Amino acid sequence: MDHPPLVSVRSLVNRFGAQLVHDQIDLDVHPGEVLGIVGGSGSGKSVLLRTMLGLHRPTAGQVLIAGKDITLMSESEMLAVKRSYGVTFQQGALFSSLTVAENIQLPIREYFDVSAQALASLTEMRLRMVGLPLEAGAKLPSQLSGGMVKRAALARSLALDPTLLFLDEPTAGLDPISASAFDELVRYLHRGLKLTIVMITHDLDTLIATCSRVAVLVDRKIVVDTLEGLVDNPHPWIREYFHGPRARAAHMAARAADEAQPCRGGDLRNPRRHR
Numbered sequence: 288m289d290h291p292p293l294v295s296v297r298s299l300v301n302r303f304g305a306q307l308v309h310d311q312i313d314l315d316v317h318p319g320e321v322l323g324i325v326g327g328s329g330s331g332k333s334v335l336l337r338t339m340l341g342l343h344r345p346t347a348g349q350v351l352i353a354g355k356d357i358t359l360m361s362e363s364e365m366l367a368v369k370r371s372y373g374v375t376f377q378q379g380a381l382f383s384s385l386t387v388a389e390n391i392q393l394p395i396r397e398y399f400d401v402s403a404q405a406l407a408s409l410t411e412m413r414l415r416m417v418g419l420p421l422e423a424g425a426k427l428p429s430q431l432s433g434g435m436v437k438r439a440a441l442a443r444s445l446a447l448d449p450t451l452l453f454l455d456e457p458t459a460g461l462d463p464i465s466a467s468a469f470d471e472l473v474r475y476l477h478r479g480l481k482l483t484i485v486m487i488t489h490d491l492d493t494l495i496a497t498c499s500r501v502a503v504l505v506d507r508k509i510v511v512d513t514l515e516g517l518v519d520n521p522h523p524w525i526r527e528y529f530h531g532p533r534a535r536a537a538h539m540a541a542r543a544a545d546e547a548q549p550c551r552g553g554d555l556r557n558p559r560r561h562r
């Protein structure tokens with residue numbers, strides 16, 4: 288890679304009492320990539336994400352964002368870093384008492400003094416970016432479908448025009464068609480807006496459709512590779528994940544989609560994704 292990593296995790300240790308969750312793990316997020324994070328339940332995906340976001344101070348190790356160690360930063364220094372990335376959490380994505388437009392405007396109001404007209408046009412732009420109709424702006428989150436809520440949360444995470452986006456289980460709870468449409472949106476954000484994306488997902492279809500590399504948390508360590516590389520990895524959990532019944536279904540679905548629409552998906556060994 289020509290450019291330095293956007294995020295570097297070095298010798299990261301996370302321990303809760305006697306429980307060791309991460310044991311000296313290293314991870315780089317390169318500019319312009321879509322990196323998936325997978326692992327069994329309790330393997331430490333959320334803790335890793337929270338550590339990279341500066342929301343959890345690790346037991347030991349470093350997290351560098353744009354070359355600066357966020358584990359050493361004061362709260363005010365951290366605020367500036369938080370402005371540079373967007374994030375959508377699996378739960379509690381939007382404020383339920385605010386309309387979608389007000390939710391999107393919240394981060395902008397927090398940092399900038401913008402006119403009502405500018406706010407309205409920024410909101411409209413974000414709604415368009417995530418494929419929501421403009422009327423959705425006036426609705427409360429409870430008045431939207433699950434897929435629309437995810438898009439609205441994404442619109443809010445894009446409010447401050449980040450170059451780096453963290454997504455926590457973006458397709459969880461969506462039906463397969465909505466999930467596939469959301470994958471398409473992630474590909475558009477990556478390709479069209481040149482965003483670097485880090486996402487936790489359990490969804491193999493999403494991994495195949497969107498990710499250029501995948502980080503697998505196993506045995507308190509991390510294995511980072513391309514999908515093709517991971518398919519041949521002998522670790523039992525990784526083998527089961529990429530060769531088990533759900534993997535076979537995802538593999539077949541990706542092949543079918545690839546035949547129907549050659550620019551999409553591809554199979555696990557031979558993905559024809561963007562790179």
Ligand SMILES: Nc1ncnc2c1ncn2[C@@H]1O[C@H](COP(=O)(O)OP(=O)(O)OP(=O)(O)O)[C@@H](O)[C@H]1O
Nearest residue numbers: 303304306308326327328329330331332333334335
């Ligand atoms: N604040 C905390 N205090 C104590 N233990 C914690 C804390 N946060 C996380 N853990 C523990 O760390 C481990 C990893 O948690 P984490 O939420 O990162 O798992 P995960 O891989 O995201 O799991 P899942 O896929 O089920 O969401 C779990 O055993 C969890 O109980």
